[in-house]
Every structure is written in C-alpha cells, then in structure tokens.
Amino acid sequence: ADNAPIPDKIAPGTKLVVGDPQIRVALTLSGELQKLPFTVEWANISGGPQTIEAFRAKALDIGSVADIPPIHAQWTGLDVKIVAAKFRLDPIGHPIYVIGTAPGSRIEKLADIKGRKIAFSPGQAQGALVLRVLKKLNLKHSDVQLVELPSVGDAYTNALASKLVDAAPIAEANKQRYTQNYARDGAKALPHGLRDDPAYLYVVKSSLQDPDKAAAIQAYVKAWGRAAKWVETHPDEWVKGYYVKDQGLKEDAGRFLIESNGSPDVPLDWNGAIERQQETIDLLADELKKPVLKAETLFDRRFESVAGAAYQGE
Amino acid sequence: MADLSIATARTGTGSRAKPAGWLRLPSRSAALAEAGETSRRRKRKLGPGPVIPYGAAIGPALLLILWSLGSATGFIDDRILSAPWTVASTGWELIQDGRLQENLWTSFVRSFWGLFWGIVAGASLGVIAGLSRIGEYLVDGPIQIKRAIPALALIPLLMLWFGIGEGMKILTIALITFAPIYIQTHDGLRSTDARFIELAETLDLSNAQFLRHVVLPAALPGFLLGLRFGVTYSWLALVVVEQVNATSGLGYMINLARTYGQTEVIILCLAVYAALGLSSDWLVRLITRKALPWRKILAD
Amino acid sequence: MADLSIATARTGTGSRAKPAGWLRLPSRSAALAEAGETSRRRKRKLGPGPVIPYGAAIGPALLLILWSLGSATGFIDDRILSAPWTVASTGWELIQDGRLQENLWTSFVRSFWGLFWGIVAGASLGVIAGLSRIGEYLVDGPIQIKRAIPALALIPLLMLWFGIGEGMKILTIALITFAPIYIQTHDGLRSTDARFIELAETLDLSNAQFLRHVVLPAALPGFLLGLRFGVTYSWLALVVVEQVNATSGLGYMINLARTYGQTEVIILCLAVYAALGLSSDWLVRLITRKALPWRKILAD
Amino acid sequence: MAQDSRGLKPEPAVRVRGLTRRYGERTILDGVDLDIGRGEFVALLGRSGSGKSTFLRALAGLDHGVPGSGRFEAPDAVSVVFQDARLLPWKKVADNVSLGLKGDIVRERALRALGEVELTARAEAWPMQLSGGEQQRAALARSLVREPELLLLDEPFGALDALTRLRMQALLLDLCARHQPAVLLVTHDVDEAIHLAQRVLVLEQGRFIVDLTIDLPSAPAERELRFAEVRMQLLTSLGVTEKELRRVA
C-alpha cells in the first residue's frame, strides 16, 4: 500500500488536525483557507516532543518540525513519514541558528570554542547542531565542556548573557535582540557554516493508510506549498499579519526575521535532503547509541513533488 | 427582708473607714486625668500588635521601590529585568492593542473553570476520604500518587485521554488545584475535635446533619486555607497548560515572549501574575474573615 | 455519724421494691450473655469507622491491578503507558546499571538540602510574619508575590544571581518548598485561640516563652501539614531544577527520557516519584501522629 | 417530690451489670451495678475524679476505645448535658439548641427552650459571646428540648447563681414530671441532690458506696430533721469530717 498512488477523492466530513500555526496565518491571509477541500482543525502544537506526544495521543494528523523529531519518533517506535520538505535557498547565508557567544568570552571565531562551556540539550535540534559543529571542527566531546540545558524560550540567551556558558546556539528569532543588547559588551553571533535549514511536515503512517486522510494530506501539502509562495511574495502582509498581529512583535523585528529567513526552497526532488538526513541519523545514532535508520524510510516519496509543484504554481 | 440596708451600700467607698486619698492628691489625679482614655487599659504585650491601615501594601510597595531604584541607577541590568516604566509602557501598549485583556480573559475563564472543578473534586473527595475509612483507603493513596507526579509529566497521558482541546486544559488545572484543597479539607475533617463528635452522637444526628452542621464547619478554616493554595495554583497552572495547543492566554503569552526573548513582555506577564496572585489571595483571606465570624484568634 | 446505714445500700437493686426481672428471663439474659463483650457498647455511629490494617495500601494496589489488567488486555496503549512488567524490567536494568540509584541519590541530596532550607526559611518567616505586624507587612506581600510567579519563569533570574551550580538548585528547591510551610505556619500562628493568648498575658510570659510554649505548639499541626506539601514539592521541584546544568538526578532522567520519548523510562521515573511521594507523605503523617499526642480528634 | 410509681415498673430504663472501665493502670469503674427505673430521678455524688463523668459517658455510649468490661442497657433516646457546655462555636446559640431536632417547628421549639432558660435575648449570639452560666444554660436548653427517655446531666447547674439555679432546677423537675425520663444527675451540691432526686448514689473507688432512697416526710418539722440527717449522712460518705461539717452547717 506504501507505493499505491495517493487517492484523490476526499470523503465529505474528513477532518485533519494540523499543528502548523504559521501556515494557518498564511492560509488565512492569502484567502486559501476556505478553499481547502476538507475540514481543518488547527492545533498550536509544534516542535519535537510535543508533536510526538500529540501523535501518540491521536490528537494530531500533521506536524511541522525540523530534521530531528522524525528520527526520534522512529526510534521510539512511532512510524512517521515526512510528506513535505522546505529548505532555504542560501542556507549558509540564512541559517536558522547562529552560535552566540557570551559577553566577554573573547571567542572571535568558531574554533575558539575549544575548551569552553557550551550549552547542550540532547535530543533537540540545537543539541544536534552543537554535535555537528564539534564534528566539523574536529573536536571531541572532551575538548569542550558541555553544559546540559534545555533550549526552551530564552534559556540560551539568558545563559549567555549571564555568562553561565561561553557559547550556545541561538535561534534567529533571538539573534537580533541578543546582539543589540550585548554586542557592546563583546557578545557575538557567529555563523556556524552548516546547513540547518530543513523544515518538514510529517504525519503518522497510519494516517496515510486511511485513503480519505491521505487525500486530505495531499491537499494540505499543496496548500502548504502555495502558502510558502504567498509568504515569499507578500512580505509586507506577512510581517503585519503574522509577526506583528499574531506573534506580537514590533514591525522591525518582523522585517529582520523575514530578511534572515531568506528565500525558501521547496524542491521537487528529495535526494539531497535524504542524503543530508542520513548524515544526521548517523551522527545521532553514534552519539546516542541507537540503531542506524535508513533515511529513505522516513520519507514518503509519493509526496516528493507535491509541495514543490504547488510552490511553483503548477 | 428586702428592705435591709442593702441598697445603701452603693459604692465601695461607703463601707470603708477612710476613703482612698488619691483623688485628692493633685499631681496623681492630674496624671491620671491627662492620660485619660488611653491609659485605662494595659497595652497588649503579646501578639502581633495593632493593624496599620493599608499595611499589607508596604511589602509590595517596597519591592516596587527597590526595583525602580535599581533600574534607575543601572544597578539592575534592564536587559534581564526591565525597568518598571518599560514594563508599564509595554503593558499600556498591549492594553491598547487589546492583547493583554484578551489573553487575560481567556486565561481567566480557564482558571476559573479549572479552579471550580478542582474545588468541587477536592472538597468532595476530601469529605469522602475524611468521613469513611473505605473512602480514604480507595481515594487517598491514588491522590497522594497523583500529587507526587510532576504535572508536566502527566500532560502526555492527559492528552491521550482527553485530547488537546479546552477540556483537557481545564482538567489539568483542576487536577493541579484540587490536591491542596483535598488535603486541607481531609485534614480539617480529621482534625475535628472529638468532643463535638461525641456531642453529635448524643444529639442523634444523621450522617448528613453531622456532615453539614459539625464536620464541614469544622473543616472550613482548613478548606479556606487550601483554597488559598488552589487559587494561586490555578494561575500557575496556566504556564504548564498553555504550552499545549493554546493560541491565547497568559501562559501562552509568556511562553511566546520567551521564544522571542521579549524581556519586557515576560516581566509584564510576571507582574500580572504577581497582581493576580496577590489579589486572589487577598480575596480568599477576606472571605476567610467573613466566613468565620465565630473564631476568636490571635489574628483578630 | 459515720455508721449510718450507708454502706448497706450497696447496689441499686437493694433499694428497690422489686428487683428487675430481666435476669430471670432466660431468653433475654442468654442473648445478653452471648453478645458478651461486644454488645456492651454502642457502635460508633458517626466518624470514619474502624481502621483496617494495611488499608492504606488498598488504593495504590487497586491502581496497580487496573494498570496491569489494562496493559495485559491491550486496553492501555503501551507506547503511552508501558506495562508494569516492562517498567519493572527497565527498573531492574537501570538498577543493575547503577544508574537509578545514582540518580536517586543525587536527587535525594538536593531535595534534602532544599527542603531543609525551605523549612528553616518557611518556619522562621512564618513566625516573624505571624507574630509581628511589621514583619507581616514586610514579609507577607513579597512571599505571596513569589508564590504567584511560576517557578519556571524565576529560573533565569536565579541563574543570573546564583549561577548554575548546585547552590542554585538547592536554592530553587528551597524557594519552592518554603511557600506552603510559610503559609501554614503563619496561619497556624494566627489561628491560635485567643484564650491561650490571654492566659499567656496573665502568666506574664516573655515573648520568647510565649513563642515557645504557646504559639509554636499551637502552630505545630499547621506546620506539619505544610510539611506534607513541602516534602512532595521538594521532589517535584527536581523536574524544574534538574533541567539546568544537571547530568544526573531523577528530574534529569525524566527530562531526558521525554526528549527521547523513552516511555518506559518516563513511567519508571513516575513510579519512583509515586513511591517517594507516598512514602514521604506517610512519614510526615507518622510524625504528625507522634508529635501531637495531646489531640483528640476525629482521626483517632 | 418523690414519685411513688417507682418500684412498680417491670423493666428499668437503665440496667448496668459489672461495668468496669480503666484508664491505663487505674480502674475508674470497678464492676458497677445499677438499675434506674423509668421516670426515676437519680443523683450521683462523688469526689472529684471519682469517675462520675466516666460512668455517664459509658452510659451514653461515648467511651469507645476505653478498655473495660461489663454490660449495660440504656434507651436509645439519650440526652446528655456535658460537664463542659460543648456548644458548637460556629453555630449561633439558637442553632445550637435546635441542632438535630426533627419536625417542622424546630426553630420555635428552640426559641421556647431558650426562653425557659432565660436566654431569649442571646439567641442570636455566638457561643463565645456568652458568659459561663449562659453557656451552661444553652447546653441545658439543648438537652431538655429533646424529650429523651434518659437524661444524663453532668453538673448542669455548676456555673449558675442561686436564683438562676433554683429556676433551672424547677424547670428540670417540671420537664421530668411531664415526660418522665429516667434522670441521672451528677452534682456536687448535696442539698441539690436531696431536693431533686428520689435516690442518691455516691461513687467512691469505682463503686457506689451509697445508694440512698430519699423519703422526706411531708410534715415541715420532720422533713427538716430528716433532710439534715440525710445531708449529714451523704456528706460523711463524701469524706467531710466532723470538724469540717460544722463549718458547712
């Protein structure tokens, strides 16, 4: 059944619970929302642990995450499939994370983190990034001091600001404020030069086995692709409608975020993505002593071109 | 018999050979006269001393002053703890936006219903466990277990059983608030003076009457103390509850502000929390004073 | 005078024209004889009924049985709530690893010291606020504010002021545990019966004696109830505290297991929590019973 | 005052056989036997700490957990005035009196009872606002309003002045005449015991060392003589010596 074509027919009354708050706003603003051929119920659930918990509780059909959660989900016995992937056109120039350094830590370049205290949260994307940075710098764990801290909210910028750690990955959402506040004290935001841009939609496999749901998911992925396009082409509406109105940011902060996001890349072909995902799996499996997964199995390639085609307006 | 010389001996002075001379000592009596009304009683030596009007505001006011001073002198880094005026202006903006009221209202409704069900469940389970041994054996252990388990860790289970909607949020708040109310009610019941139970037995009260007239009033002070905890927890629970599938509410606001590192919004939310906590606690204390007019205690 | 016929009228029967006939009615007296010891008192009508040995284990045991049944029949999804045997075998593995004991011990030490300082601070602030109006005005407001602010939100500030070492963890636990102890002690003091305060005044007790002999014993039941909360919170606080720069501890274990979705480890941790919560609560109740021999209450 | 229907009743209201009660090592009641007939008024005297309240509590079935043995039968409709007033502090006086009353004119009955103990004005006060004697009277009202088969009174007049005491005694006698309950009255006032009761018991060392039927003649002179005699007798049995007796008399 895994290879059977995705059905097209959506029975009336089909309902999807979607944990993708950003796209909800985009679809609302672009007026796509009414056109969805199924009932959508929005859930404000995103991020790894929460979506996995919600999948388990059968409270969610589609989750929006980065590259790590699908791997963890598989490892904990939850069969999930990625149904859409989005990247950034210039991933190195528009990273999601930067390595923030503490004021007065005198870390000038990435290599200076050797021997310093680095915030580390195993199991989160930020944690994986730290591991990949270490690997890139050819450093062993023992070459730095990993300080375990979960990256919730502003925990990392706080830890940096109060000099409890010397370096920590901080999200683009925090970068502007952080440098504004602490650059004068010598704090920096260093690019790590790695790709950290995957954004996936993933679903529980059992949802795909329900033909109505599978068809609805396909319809959603299409809308998702169009929404990405809309966001790209309507930056002003997006800043006002999402960042300012929905998230309560100042307009300039919203603009900064749009800038730093760069342009999206919704590929028609997942080969590169699968390859990079495999690298991540290998690194984590080694690190956490887990079985190596085949990245291939994480993706439902029937959906490979669905989002890309929609994005390109086909 | 009635016309014996009883009525004549009107005051103490009449029956004494020599009336006390002190009223005629000018200095002494003057001193007494001056002291007047105030000197007529001993000062209370023990106990907390007299009530100062609005005294309860002193502590919070002092905190506010320290905070302002610290911010004004730069002693408090405003990147970590925004200045009160920054917070106030942020608050003003958010109010003009309508966002603060909206979020507060959502949260208030959640807290209210959560607390409501928490009270209902806590009080009734407390009564069940307090009044029947079997009830206690069945109820008390599981409640202690529930109480010992971190709320955050319970959320996955609650999501499983009750979905991710409003119902689950209210249920979680109820679960968090009900524990102190249960414990206090239960303890209040069990601490009922045995003398009153004896009395109830000799008055041949039915179980319902016993409950209503003896045990519940006896447990009321404890219940009200539990309510003080419960009310605060109903606010605190928002932070936990509004992490899950919420798009508004105070807890959502604080969580969102944390992801964007909006210090002044975080501090504003904390200030709102403080205000809510203080005022709801004050309200419960007021209720306590009104509800227990029969007590004569140190606090009075 | 002493040899009047007093001593002769020994029992009630002697002074009555016709002694009660009931002893001679065979059926009646037989019934009484049979009933023997047990019939000689009325059954207690009100109150919780007789104590059943190990009755307190009924509730938890029932939970365990339900859990086992649910898991065995597949009614409970074991990806969400692992079966008891899975949890037990996971526990066994972790014990053989030594990980469980290690983490437990780390957490125990943290909880212990946190609780210790929480008790010290809660009880002394409670006494200060309870016994002096000024103390109350200064102390009570800020404490209510602290209590109203989510612990999670406080952590950044605490990290800033006290670093991320052991000290900050213990401090946070202390801050979390001290609130209920403070409130209960304070309330206990303030609820001291005014009659005993009058007594203390007429006995001319010094403030220290008043505190030691009157007010503290009066507040003891409240304090011990607060301790029941405090003890549980000292365990719960671990989840919050061990998020920060911890590499061992029960809270760390559970947080880690959550990020990795290791359900059976989570459930194991919760089981440990339940066991800790139940046993420490039981311990405090035991202490309460021992510490208050002078009470005669419904619970007895 | 003595009712002569006594002795004809086939079954007593209260039957006690071999009642024993111990607190720790101390045996307070040591195999006590007692019958109280229906409508009989018995007074119980005894030294402080001799076990009068313990006996009353046993009869009321309140001494759960106190070790001991023996049998007794007592009616179910018992009403007790405790040695302490034992008003529920959270109920106004009138509500304390009406507590547990059945029927529809509960409040009226409570207020009438309060009127009889001269507390109408304090009906809406909290118990802690009453004087000692007022509390005692409220407790008395609560007990009398119930019309029980057995009335157990533990020093119900101890905190009352002479006049109020006389009135309350009259009230009690009046109630007894109307409803004919069996009464066991603990008192420290020997005169009161003789005046009120048909029989006086003295408890000492766990036993009734005196069980005296009061049969005062009706002729005033003889009556006074006999009264003094009985009084002397009881006082002696309470341990009051000749010298002390002189002061008492």
Added chain:
Amino acid sequence: MAQDSRGLKPEPAVRVRGLTRRYGERTILDGVDLDIGRGEFVALLGRSGSGKSTFLRALAGLDHGVPGSGRFEAPDAVSVVFQDARLLPWKKVADNVSLGLKGDIVRERALRALGEVELTARAEAWPMQLSGGEQQRAALARSLVREPELLLLDEPFGALDALTRLRMQALLLDLCARHQPAVLLVTHDVDEAIHLAQRVLVLEQGRFIVDLTIDLPSAPAERELRFAEVRMQLLTSLGVTEKELRRVA
C-alpha cells in the same frame, strides 16, 4: 477571718473609677467604682450574665477591643483563674502549672502546688485526660504558685465536691494569710463568699448594688445568727424570693 488592718492602708491595691464596658448595645459595666485594699479578700456575687467575668477581665487588662471608658489601677503581678480551666492542651499538667515561673526550682514548686491541690498523681497527664474538677484544681495550682499581688478568681471551686472544695478554700485562705494578695473571688455560693471574704459585692445591672463588710462575731451562737442574716440579705439581693428562700434554707 476578717483582718482589721483594712482601712489603715494608705493606697489600695486596686482602684477603679467609672469603669464602663459595653458589648454592642448592651452596657455590661455602667460606671463602676471600686477600691480593694492590699491583702483584702473581696467576693463578687451576681446573676449569671451580670458582668462578673467582664469586670475581672477588665481588671486583668484582657479586654482589648471591648468598648468602654473609665480608669483603673491594678498591680502588675496579677494572677487569674479563668472561669474555664484554660490549660494548654499540648502541655502536661505539671508543665501547665510551671509555665512562666521564674527561678530554678520551677518544677519542684509546680509539683508542690500540684500536691497541695491533690493532683500529684496526675502531674504527667495531658489536660484532656483530667476530670472537670481536676482541671479546675490544676488551674488553681497554676495561679496560686505565682504569689501575685492581685488574685482574680472566677468561680475556681465550681466543679468541686464538698470535701475538695473545703480543702481548696482552706488552701486559698492559707495562701492569702501568707502572701497577703488582694483577692477578688467570683462565686455563686453565698455561703462560700461569707466564709471566705472580708467584703462581699453584688453586681447587678452594671453596678455594685451591695458592698457588704462581713463582720461575724466570734461567739458561736451570735455568729450563726449573723451568718444567717447576712446570707439572707445577700440572697435577697440576688433576687431569691421568700418562697424560694425557704427551700434554700
């Protein structure tokens, strides 16, 4: 028993002028004046609810918050026996008695005092394990062990049997003879008041309607006569009517 040193003392121990106390609308004390000399023993009679305890509490400085006016002077070393025994339930009897005592043989003094009220055997009991009379005696011991300048006793013998009562009265008189405190004794027992006190007051409607110096002649016959007279006088002032008086006598 009357000491004739009275009247020579230049300054009384207690001076009360125009003392008024109100509860709500009701005026309980209505401009009361009173002097009690050092070493003087005054008994206070009055109807239940007439304000005796209110007066005592005012003298002891315990009526904070009760509205009223007037002035009084009383010594600082006051000792009170409350109408309720008011033992701290969390302290054993001996500790209740020794509470607040200064000096180093505190415990011995407490035990001796307990011995004097015949409670040695109950020294290690909890207050709730005492009988009513035992509680009252423990409270008495606690008060007497303090040797105050002013002793305020609110019905301290109300729950005691005849014998124990006589002994406690003797104990009190003995203590008074030794330490010469001013004593104000509230009692409902008119005989007791006459026997113990040098002066008897009757409180009624907020005023002392009687202030009677007890001057019994020493010749037995005259004494008895005068005693009966005083007794009658006091009872009448308490409102006991002729008919009732007959029963009392």
